[in-house]
Amino acid sequence: MSDNNFGVNYTEFLVEREKDSSVRNIKLYIFLGAVLFTFVMFWVMFVVTKLPVLFIPYLLTLVIGIWYFSRFTKIEYEYVIASATFSMDKIVARTTRKKVLEIKVKDFKKIAPYEEFAKYNSNGEIEEIFCGSSKKSPDLYFAEFIENGSKKAIVFDATKKALNIMKFYNNSAI
Numbered sequence: 001m002s003d004n005n006f007g008v009n010y011t012e013f014l015v016e017r018e019k020d021s022s023v024r025n026i027k028l029y030i031f032l033g034a035v036l037f038t039f040v041m042f043w044v045m046f047v048v049t050k051l052p053v054l055f056i057p058y059l060l061t062l063v064i065g066i067w068y069f070s071r072f073t074k075i076e077y078e079y080v081i082a083s084a085t086f087s088m089d090k091i092v093a094r095t096t097r098k099k100v101l102e103i104k105v106k107d108f109k110k111i112a113p114y115e116e117f118a119k120y121n122s123n124g125e126i127e128e129i130f131c132g133s134s135k136k137s138p139d140l141y142f143a144e145f146i147e148n149g150s151k152k153a154i155v156f157d158a159t160k161k162a163l164n165i166m167k168f169y170n171n172s173a174i
Helices: 021-048 053-075 113-119 160-168
Strands: 009-016 075-082 085-092 097-106 112-115 129-130 142-148 148-155
Touching: 053 148, 075 148, 075 160, 097 112, 097 129, 112 113, 113 142, 113 148
Parallel strands: 129 148
Antiparallel strands: 009 075, 075 085, 085 097, 112 142, 142 148
């Protein structure tokens, strides 16, 4: 979809999360789980039951398990700004979409580059919701808001158009 179909106060952006340490940890757990499952199944097949014919169900279960759990390593984030509302979705394996946040842009208390977040949150009272491609991304911004009485900040890759729209709807926060 083109942004031009919706007017000047609409934008959407999709970013894939880079393979950082959390994604590498998931892959490590998948590998360790597969190794553990293999040891258990070989012990059952050759020691307990002495039925090597169980190799076929073992192999099918292993392949399906690896496929299923590897889906959690493919994470994308999509944000849409439409009608003065900021909406962030998490997309897992391009099949499952989960709403992370939906908030009016005017409800953001502060919108700034991510480099400022560490000194802005020096006492650690703001909960960080990371929805960006990488902590090293040059276009990373955070937007602070209050939800259920606690301070939170969503971190995202901001485009120039998104920042202009946010500035239009909430000039005091930027």
